[in-house]
Amino acid sequence: MLAQTYELLSAGGIGGVxxxxxxxxxxxxxxxxxxxxxxxxxxxxxxxxxxxxPPPVPDTGTFxxxxxxVADGLAEGLRSARWATxxxxxxxxxxxxxxxxxxxxxxxxxxxxxxxVISDRARARGELAAGRGSxxxxxxxxxxxxxxxxxxRESLDAAxxxxxxxxxxxxxxxxxxxxxx
Amino acid sequence: MLAQTYELLSAGGIGGVxxxxxxxxxxxxxxxxxxxxxxxxxxxxxxxxxxxxPPPVPDTGTFxxxxxxVADGLAEGLRSARWATxxxxxxxxxxxxxxxxxxxxxxxxxxxxxxxVISDRARARGELAAGRGSxxxxxxxxxxxxxxxxxxRESLDAAxxxxxxxxxxxxxxxxxxxxxx
Numbered sequence: 001m002l003a004q005t006y007e008l009l010s011a012g013g014i015g016g017v018x019x020x021x022x023x024x025x026x027x028x029x030x031x032x033x034x035x036x037x038x039x040x041x042x043x044x045x046x047x048x049x050x051x052x053x054p055p056p057v058p059d060t061g062t063f064x065x066x067x068x069x070v071a072d073g074l075a076e077g078l079r080s081a082r083w084a085t086x087x088x089x090x091x092x093x094x095x096x097x098x099x100x101x102x103x104x105x106x107x108x109x110x111x112x113x114x115x116x117v118i119s120d121r122a123r124a125r126g127e128l129a130a131g132r133g134s135x136x137x138x139x140x141x142x143x144x145x146x147x148x149x150x151x152x153r154e155s156l157d158a159a160x161x162x163x164x165x166x167x168x169x170x171x172x173x174x175x176x177x178x179x180x181x
Numbered sequence: 182m183l184a185q186t187y188e189l190l191s192a193g194g195i196g197g198v199x200x201x202x203x204x205x206x207x208x209x210x211x212x213x214x215x216x217x218x219x220x221x222x223x224x225x226x227x228x229x230x231x232x233x234x235p236p237p238v239p240d241t242g243t244f245x246x247x248x249x250x251v252a253d254g255l256a257e258g259l260r261s262a263r264w265a266t267x268x269x270x271x272x273x274x275x276x277x278x279x280x281x282x283x284x285x286x287x288x289x290x291x292x293x294x295x296x297x298v299i300s301d302r303a304r305a306r307g308e309l310a311a312g313r314g315s316x317x318x319x320x321x322x323x324x325x326x327x328x329x330x331x332x333x334r335e336s337l338d339a340a341x342x343x344x345x346x347x348x349x350x351x352x353x354x355x356x357x358x359x360x361x362x
Binding site: 011012013015085088089091092093094095096101104105108112135136138139140142143144145146147148150151152153154163164166167170171 | 194
């Protein structure tokens with residue numbers, strides 16, 4: 001049922017997902033579906049649970065190394081994972097539907113969790129610039145990557161990703177913190 | 182008809198816009214609509230034409246001043262203009278529908294045009310860092326602003342916008358180019 005839901009979501013965006021259609025495709029009654037998932041948003045949330053589960057964050061010992069690893073992982077997902085095709089539909093739905101705004105917030109928090117982990121480590125080592133936190137780190141890296149994937153639709157090549165990491169370090173890291181050392 | 186189309190788009194996203202529904206609401210026959218707009222994408226493009234028409238770019242005489250002005254204008258649009266609610270729907274549709282990917286590309290080019298204008302001026306004055314162009318300037322500024330509006334859904338306050346402009350200048354401008362001077 002979750003696989004069917006995700007299938008519908010990938011193929012037609014969130015507008016393509018209805019409990020009726022999931023029931024029809026899976027051969028399970030709507031009553032049974034509603035017993036497990038009280039709402040369409042709840043079913044969507046579980047079907048999308050892989051979106052919020054990026055691979056574990058490597059612990060390279062430096063903020064520069066960690067940021068490069070997280071950025072590379074995010075870029076790889078944006079280039080080839082199915083969630084990269086699905087997320088814009090949830091972003092759009094979040095503009096109009098409070099339940100789906102809640103779903104979006106959970107998925108977003110999961111996707112950004114690695115930035116929180118590495119920013120906490122960096123702060124403990126004194127590597128963050130004064131007044132900068134994980135929200136700034138995420139905006140500085142995910143911002144340009146998301147922009148490139150969904151808005152300008154240019155290729156997310158390795159050179160662009162390195163540039164983004166170097167630029168982010170120049171602004172959110174304490175002076176003297178180097179890329180990938 | 183264009184107003185009706187934009188109304189449907191704002192209320193329900195791109196899935197809510199059909200030629201049938203536009204015909205029903207406007208009382209104009211589908212044949213007549215198709216005579217003016219050969220496809221749904223063509224109708225949507227004209228209805229969205231205001232999205233790609235930001236206000237004229239102030240010419241402040243410096244890259245720092247121009248970038249601050251463009252960023253402020255974009256942030257204001259993201260905070261309060263109707264297109265900020267409409268664009269995610271077009272981004273989503275562009276993932277699956279080549280016609281709507283074309284519509285998205287036109288709207289995006291219009292929205293980003295001010296970055297091209299000010300980057301060209303900056304290059305002529307020798308204010309851009311080596312190897313950096315208008316695509317880098319746009320990604321460095323629009324990236325974090327779009328991220329904040331549609332992904333993290335945090336407030337796009339003036340302090341965040343100034344930070345983004347200062348950070349972008351530190352990376353895309355030649356060393357020594359100052360904010361708002």
